[in-house]
Amino acid sequence: MERKIRVLVAKPGLDGHDRGAKVIARSLRDAGMEVIYTGLRQTPEQIVSAAIQEDVDVIAMSILSGAHNHLFPRVVELLKEQGVDDVLVFGGGVIPEEDIPFLKSKGIAEVFGPGTPTSKTIDFIKANLKRALA
Amino acid sequence: MTELVRRCIAGDVRAAARLITLLESQDREAYTALYRLKDHVGHAHVIGITGPPGAGKSTLADKLIAQFRARGLKVGVLAVDPSSPFSGGAILGDRLRMQSHATDRGVFIRSLATRGSLGGISKATHGAIRVLDAAGYDIILVETVGVGQSEIDVVRVADTVVLVSVPGLGDDIQVIKAGIMEIGDIFVVNKADRDGADRVVRELRAMLETQAQLTRGQAPASGPDTLAARDPGFMHHAAIEPGAQPPATQVDPGSEMPPVLKTIAENGTGVAELTDTILRHLARLASTGELERTRLESIKYQLGQFVFEEIDHLLGTTALTDVRDELARKVFARKTDVYSAGVALFKSILQQGADHGHPQT
Numbered sequence: 001m002e003r004k005i006r007v008l009v010a011k012p013g014l015d016g017h018d019r020g021a022k023v024i025a026r027s028l029r030d031a032g033m034e035v036i037y038t039g040l041r042q043t044p045e046q047i048v049s050a051a052i053q054e055d056v057d058v059i060a061m062s063i064l065s066g067a068h069n070h071l072f073p074r075v076v077e078l079l080k081e082q083g084v085d086d087v088l089v090f091g092g093g094v095i096p097e098e099d100i101p102f103l104k105s106k107g108i109a110e111v112f113g114p115g116t117p118t119s120k121t122i123d124f125i126k127a128n129l130k131r132a133l134a
Numbered sequence: 135m136t137e138l139v140r141r142c143i144a145g146d147v148r149a150a151a152r153l154i155t156l157l158e159s160q161d162r163e164a165y166t167a168l169y170r171l172k173d174h175v176g177h178a179h180v181i182g183i184t185g186p187p188g189a190g191k192s193t194l195a196d197k198l199i200a201q202f203r204a205r206g207l208k209v210g211v212l213a214v215d216p217s218s219p220f221s222g223g224a225i226l227g228d229r230l231r232m233q234s235h236a237t238d239r240g241v242f243i244r245s246l247a248t249r250g251s252l253g254g255i256s257k258a259t260h261g262a263i264r265v266l267d268a269a270g271y272d273i274i275l276v277e278t279v280g281v282g283q284s285e286i287d288v289v290r291v292a293d294t295v296v297l298v299s300v301p302g303l304g305d306d307i308q309v310i311k312a313g314i315m316e317i318g319d320i321f322v323v324n325k326a327d328r329d330g331a332d333r334v335v336r337e338l339r340a341m342l343e344t345q346a347q348l349t350r351g352q353a354p355a356s357g358p359d360t361l362a363a364r365d366p367g368f369m370h371h372a373a374i375e376p377g378a379q380p381p382a383t384q385v386d387p388g389s390e391m392p393p394v395l396k397t398i399a400e401n402g403t404g405v406a407e408l409t410d411t412i413l414r415h416l417a418r419l420a421s422t423g424e425l426e427r428t429r430l431e432s433i434k435y436q437l438g439q440f441v442f443e444e445i446d447h448l449l450g451t452t453a454l455t456d457v458r459d460e461l462a463r464k465v466f467a468r469k470t471d472v473y474s475a476g477v478a479l480f481k482s483i484l485q486q487g488a489d490h491g492h493p494q495t
Contacts, residue, residue: 003159004222004247029223034247039230046236050229053242055151084148 003133005033005125007058010047011040012075015065020093020114024060027118033125044074051079051087057129060121063093073106080107086130092116135163139170142269147242150269154244157261160443168261174268178210179416180276182292184254184314187280189298190324192231193399194408195277199235201409202273208240210266213277214255217247224248228277242271253287254278257443260291260436281314289317290432293425294415296320296408299338301330309341319392319415322408326396338394346391390418448486457482 009025011018018040025035036054038047051059063071072091079087091103092112100111110124141149156164183191183198195211202209213228226245235241244266246256255278266274278288289295297318309315321342323334393411397404419425448454461475470478 003155004249006155025225029218029225030221032218032222034217034224034226034245036226036229036245038233038236042233043237046233049236050233050243052148053151053244054229055148055155055244082148 005058005129005133006036006054006056007033007060007125008036008038008047008051008054008056009060009062010038010042010050011063012042012044012047012061012071013063013065013067014041015063016040017064018062020064021060021062024062024092024118024121028060028122028125031122044071044078047075048078048082048084052082052084056087057131058088058090058125061089061091061093063091063095066094068093068095069099069102072103072108076107088125088128088130090124092121135167136170139167142167142171142265143174145270147239147269150242150265151244153265154246154258154262157265158246158249158256158258160257160447164261168264171264171268175264176267178263178267178271178274179294179413180263180274180292181412182276182278182288182295183298184278184281184285184288184295184317185298185322185324186282186300186303189280189300190397190399191277191280191298192228194296194298194322194324194397194405195228195275196232196234197399197402197405198275198409198412199232199241200402201405203235203238203240205409205413207272208270209235209242210269210271210274211241211243211277212246212255212259212262212266212274213243214246214248214259214279216279217249219250222249242266242269248279251287252285254281254285255287255291257439263291283311284313286314286317290435293419293428294319294412296322296412298322298324299334300325301328301334303334309337315341320408320411321392321394322404323394323396324399326404327398331396335394335396342391342394444487445483448483451486454479454482454486 007028009021009028011021025037028035036050036056038050047059047061059075061072061075068091076089079085079089088109089107090110090112091108095103095111095113103111109128112121138149138153142153153164153167156167183195185191192213195213199209199211211232213226215224215226215228217224224247226247229243229245232243235243244262246259246262248256251257255276259276263274263276276288276292278285295317297314297320299321300323321338323331323338325331395404395408395411397408399405416425419428449458458479461470461479464470465472465475
């Protein structure tokens with residue numbers, strides 16, 4: 001049987017707006033993926049630990065507070081420290097255009113801004129998985 | 135695979151997580167892994183937590199984790215949520231309530247989707263328990279999906295089943311219905327600060343007392359209804375004749391009636407007592423030999439289940455699909471009937487099964 005795509009959807013940092021994250025979670029579910037929803041105010045340590053226990057293919061994070069330049073790269077760093085190299089990490093939320101090259105240089109595979117069609121996110125995940133499904 | 139197994143036994147979190155993924159994908163190699171883990175399992179106490187959606191199972195699990203950790207025990211959690219029957223996807227949200235333990239190295243939390251199973255847990259749950267057991271977790275909490283009345287598969291994997299109820303779900307007929315109410319070893323009335331909690335406790339106790347009496351072959355207590363007798367104010371008219379003494383509870387203290395406890399999981403009230411009760415239940419199972427008996431029963435059941443799955447798997451192979459389709463056409467053309475065709479198909483399955491590979495080779 002083919003493996004299911006598992007995605008951790010997390011809200012690092014202190015902003016309390018998880019509507020976007022829930023919409024993403026819901027649309028990934030409808031695309032047949034298993035979404036582990038960890039909720040608001042997660043530390044990078046919690047996110048990485050959960051990602052390992054849940055053996056996910058993808059970590060999808062949403063930030064609207066402006067702390068993305070610190071928190072997104074921290075998640076990638078912690079994954080590296082744990083020797084995890086097969087998890088796709090991407091972000092979304094309110095991220096200024098000029099921060100995106102920096103985030104990509106730190107290992108964030110993609111950044112999706114407000115208004116991104118959910119189909120685009122789904123296609124991105126399917127095209128960029130780092131682990132084979134079968 | 136040998137490497138994954140070795141790391142899992144050494145307590146490596148990533149290895150354990152990966153093995154569970156293989157089991158979930160029904161990877162043949164995962165069965166090989168289970169075979170190799172066999173000398174390292176059997177130590178963990180498996181606790182099932184079940185009850186209706188929104189009863190507070192995850193929150194209760196979160197507080198139980200803290201209690202077990204305070205007692206120096208390592209805790210594995212398998213939290214099951216439903217898969218969509220339409221997309222096959224799932225939102226696994228139980229972990230949300232347990233994130234305070236995310237970075238505790240003595241706690242492993244894994245969310246499992248039901249993937250079509252209707253019994254309240256997933257097919258992989260049994261194997262995942264073995265993996266966590268081998269990885270050194272002392273306590274394994276299995277949180278079922280929110281259940282209705284008949285999803286009782288957790289009883290096949292758990293040593294102790296905690297059934298969580300909440301006030302306001304129905305009357306005392308609900309608690310004597312068959313199914314879910316029969317599998318609890320420990321009953322919890324959560325959200326006990328809500329109206330009606332004491333009434334649910336009384337209804338559960340009355341149900342359990344009657345059960346205990348019936349089990350011993352006694353007629354249930356004569357005289358006023360047990361429920362009313364325990365609390366004359368419960369019935370509006372308190373229809374007990376003046377002067378009539380409500381019968382004393384006829385359950386002897388030595389008999390083991392499942393305990394009924396009140397908790398408020400949100401603030402932790404009653405959870406320490408629940409933890410003690412769970413540990414006492416296990417101790418009693420172990421000392422009476424009941425543990426071996428129930429585990430053996432569970433294994434028999436799992437063997438049956440495994441065979442069903444294998445047949446299902448075989449039926450999906452090209453050779454047997456062809457046989458089935460051919461037989462179906464014959465039934466359609468009224469050359470034979472469903473039962474005769476079924477027997478013929480079963481014979482083909484048995485032939486195919488004969489050269490079915492052993493998982494551990």
